[in-house]
Amino acid sequence: MTQTARNSIILTLALGVLTIVCTFSLWFVSPPSPDPDHPFNTDAAVARLTRILGDERPHSVDTDANDAVRERLLTEIRSLGFDPIVRDDFRCTAHFGGICARVQNVMFWAVPPTDDTAQGVALMSHYDSVPAGPGAGDDGAGVAVGLEIARIIKGRDDMRPVLVLITDGEEIGLLGAESFVYSDPLAARIDSVVNVEARGVRGPISMFQTSSPNGNDVAALAKSGRTALANTLSSDIYDAMPNDTDLSRFLDNDAPRQIDGTNFAFILGDSFYHTPGDNLTNLDRSTVFHSGVNALASVESFASRPMSSAPEGTRLYFDVLTRGVISVPAWSGLAIILLSGLLSVAGLVRTGTWRGWRGWALLPAAVIAAGLGAVALSVALGAVKSSGAYSPAHPWALRGALSAIAILIATVIAMILRGRDGDQVGPLLKSWLWLSVLGGVGWILFPGSVTIFIAALFVASAAMVAALLKKNRLAINISILAMFVFGLVNLPMPGFALAALGGMAAPFAALWAIPAALLVIVIPTEKKRGLPLVSLGGLTAALILAVLILPTYTENAPRGLTIRHIASGAGNFVQLSGRAEPPQVMMESGRSSSDGPYTYSNLLEATIPAFTRDRWTRPTTTTPDILARVEVISDTVSTESRSLRLRLIAPTADRLHLAPALADAMWTTLSVNGESVVPSRWGLRIAGRTTRDMTIDITLDANQPLGQIAITRFGLGEDIAPIAAARPDWMMPRQEGDARVLLLDLDAAISAQP
Numbered sequence: 163m164t165q166t167a168r169n170s171i172i173l174t175l176a177l178g179v180l181t182i183v184c185t186f187s188l189w190f191v192s193p194p195s196p197d198p199d200h201p202f203n204t205d206a207a208v209a210r211l212t213r214i215l216g217d218e219r220p221h222s223v224d225t226d227a228n229d230a231v232r233e234r235l236l237t238e239i240r241s242l243g244f245d246p247i248v249r250d251d252f253r254c255t256a257h258f259g260g261i262c263a264r265v266q267n268v269m270f271w272a273v274p275p276t277d278d279t280a281q282g283v284a285l286m287s288h289y290d291s292v293p294a295g296p297g298a299g300d301d302g303a304g305v306a307v308g309l310e311i312a313r314i315i316k317g318r319d320d321m322r323p324v325l326v327l328i329t330d331g332e333e334i335g336l337l338g339a340e341s342f343v344y345s346d347p348l349a350a351r352i353d354s355v356v357n358v359e360a361r362g363v364r365g366p367i368s369m370f371q372t373s374s375p376n377g378n379d380v381a382a383l384a385k386s387g388r389t390a391l392a393n394t395l396s397s398d399i400y401d402a403m404p405n406d407t408d409l410s411r412f413l414d415n416d417a418p419r420q421i422d423g424t425n426f427a428f429i430l431g432d433s434f435y436h437t438p439g440d441n442l443t444n445l446d447r448s449t450v451f452h453s454g455v456n457a458l459a460s461v462e463s464f465a466s467r468p469m470s471s472a473p474e475g476t477r478l479y480f481d482v483l484t485r486g487v488i489s490v491p492a493w494s495g496l497a498i499i500l501l502s503g504l505l506s507v508a509g510l511v512r513t514g515t516w517r518g519w520r521g522w523a524l525l526p527a528a529v530i531a532a533g534l535g536a537v538a539l540s541v542a543l544g545a546v547k548s549s550g551a552y553s554p555a556h557p558w559a560l561r562g563a564l565s566a567i568a569i570l571i572a573t574v575i576a577m578i579l580r581g582r583d584g585d586q587v588g589p590l591l592k593s594w595l596w597l598s599v600l601g602g603v604g605w606i607l608f609p610g611s612v613t614i615f616i617a618a619l620f621v622a623s624a625a626m627v628a629a630l631l632k633k634n635r636l637a638i639n640i641s642i643l644a645m646f647v648f649g650l651v652n653l654p655m656p657g658f659a660l661a662a663l664g665g666m667a668a669p670f671a672a673l674w675a676i677p678a679a680l681l682v683i684v685i686p687t688e689k690k691r692g693l694p695l696v697s698l699g700g701l702t703a704a705l706i707l708a709v710l711i712l713p714t715y716t717e718n719a720p721r722g723l724t725i726r727h728i729a730s731g732a733g734n735f736v737q738l739s740g741r742a743e744p745p746q747v748m749m750e751s752g753r754s755s756s757d758g759p760y761t762y763s764n765l766l767e768a769t770i771p772a773f774t775r776d777r778w779t780r781p782t783t784t785t786p787d788i789l790a791r792v793e794v795i796s797d798t799v800s801t802e803s804r805s806l807r808l809r810l811i812a813p814t815a816d817r818l819h820l821a822p823a824l825a826d827a828m829w830t831t832l833s834v835n836g837e838s839v840v841p842s843r844w845g846l847r848i849a850g851r852t853t854r855d856m857t858i859d860i861t862l863d864a865n866q867p868l869g870q871i872a873i874t875r876f877g878l879g880e881d882i883a884p885i886a887a888a889r890p891d892w893m894m895p896r897q898e899g900d901a902r903v904l905l906l907d908l909d910a911a912i913s914a915q916p
């Protein structure tokens with residue numbers, strides 16, 4: 163066999179292995195099985211959670227079901243030998259357009275303070291769920307982790323105080339956390355917070371947010387066992403997104419005090435997020451263990467830290483397949499980029515290989531074309547699959563198809579541009595220089611992104627030195643090592659980006675163009691290119707076919723579909739809300755001959771933002787059973803303004819949304835049960851039993867319409883039950899879940915009163 167023929171086989175194998183490793187990339191970061199020798203006892207933690215969740219009924223803030231969960235939680239805390247505190251607070255927030263609810267945070271000192279001023283760590287989770295599901299992952303797992311860590315550290319005298327803080331009302335708008343940060347006397351005793359959250363039911367735990375600067379937080383990452391997924395880039399991306407957890411209130415710029423914080427969450431299996439499927443059956447025990455190990459390490463680090471006054475630095479950090487974390491001072495990222503850039507320029511000059519446009523064009527052309535190819539494929543698959551290209555039931559297939567197309571395109575381009583003069587060092591140095599440039603641009607635009615490049619560039623710097631010494635073979639071998647490091651550091655990222663961002667994350671596949679292009683450079687295959695191209699093409703086609711033929715949704719990865727039975731001034735309606743057209747079986751079920759057909763429309767005549775969107779809606783003759791009446795206690799009109807005091811009585815209500823009639827007909831002032839709220843055009847939402855009998859004070863310009871109220875009662879009546887029964891098992895209600903809603907025009911409701 164000739165050298166070229168042998169290289170052709172080697173390149174085929176290398177590209178094939180790269181594609182398959184990318185396809186199954188998340189397997190390499192699977193959470194570890196519970197370790198019986200580790201102090202964190204997963205079985206005990208899950209058994210405790212099982213007792214707390216009881217019949218696994220959804221238990222949103224201020225409901226009877228949440229009272230029951232809290233009572234069982236308090237029993238577990240007491241049986242561990244701790245003294246729980248319950249803080250009862252009626253809280254209104256100006257965030258999210260305005261939300262009020264009664265919240266009851268639960269907290270206890272796992273390691274009590276030894277004096278009245280000692281500061282310590284809060285280990286935070288939340289016990290409320292969304293109305294649609296039992297929240298075994300979100301955030302039952304966090305509660306279970308908190309209690310098990312409390313058991314482990316109980317009686318430790320080598321730690322600063324540790325408060326286990328289990329908030330309420332997180333799901334409606336972080337109300338428990340806001341109550342703690344802004345009005346709890348114990349908040350002044352907290353200087354560090356470890357939050358444990360979930361957006362799914364399985365997968366490795368990731369540390370996706372720190373406080374800023376992050377030096378102490380990065381130092382608190384687990385040093386032994388399997389660390390969390392963590393890198394500066396994903397925390398930068400998180401910070402740029404509108405998502406929130408309880409930790410957001412601690413990190414507010416106007417929070418009464420600054421804290422150190424780490425935020426943990428697992429996000430795989432997110433089709434079950436905020437659905438009935440977020441239950442104990444689906445919650446992965448390895449995920450609970452991985453969360454426990456890392457939260458414990460973080461608490462121990464924060465709690466054992468001597469109170470130093472040294473300024474906290476800013477670090478760049480990244481995990482290596484959860485087997486360890488590398489962290490360097492932020493300035494050294496720029497130093498590595500500049501140094502490697504200078505060394506590759508010097509190498510190019512010294513070896514005389516700086517000429518030749520093909521070598522210069524190779525890497526950028528490969529990366530850009532691969533990124534465009536992945537985006538085009540994602541869009542095409544999304545159009546064909548009608549449900550978006552993101553494939554929740556078989557994410558490996560989409561991950562594989564996007565990686566494969568990127569690798570195939572990069573290979574073709576690198577083969578075309580590689581040149582036929584046999585020079586490998588020139589194209590290699592030019593490619594490394596491009597990565598330094600990309601890193602530099604990243605540093606300016608999105609500093610965390612340099613963690614993609616710095617480990618590989620650090621290793622590649624040795625290749626550049628070898629090139630300077632004219633040791634070409636050595637330079638090539640070190641480049642291969644640097645490429646391997648690049649793969650190791652970045653392997654899970656495109657897959658997690660797909661899980662977190664869906665099809666929007668397709669451009670991340672372009673990362674794989676880099677090792678693919680470098681492989682083509684270091685394994686010369688002139689004239690023997692059929693084998694790698696045909697093999698890679700076949701693999702790509704097979705993966706695309708897999709995306710096309712595998713079901714997008716299954717009972718283990720269901721699509722959201724929520725049923726609402728609504729009464730409004732325009733009549734009674736059934737609404738099926740989800741992203742795509744509901745299945746025919748649901749459209750036909752529970753529809754009497756006098757009921758109209760579904761249309762994708764908005765027939766409600768609502769002004770409340772949540773009800774103004776088009777959805778699959780049909781008129782119905784049945785009325786949702788919600789009782790409500792509005793009493794006018796006082797109504798004072800002057801020439802310019804009108805002040806009303808209303809009493810709203812709705813004994814079956816679970817939630818209420820009060821909104822001004824028009825964005826330009828805003829109320830001047832608004833208060834609920836004496837708590838004043840900043841009026842917003844999104845209206846005010848009130849959760850829980852408060853809605854059953856409350857006093858509302860409104861002032862507004864005279865002659866303005868008052869606005870609308872939507873009163874929600876969770877669940878459906880008997881009359882609508884057949885529609886829910888017809889929902890296939892690959893669909894589940896989400897968020898607020900199936901519900902009855904009464905839309906009331908306030909002016910009409912008032913004039914209807916005797």
Ligand SMILES: [Zn+2]
Nearest residue numbers: 300301359360
């Ligand atoms: Zn949560």
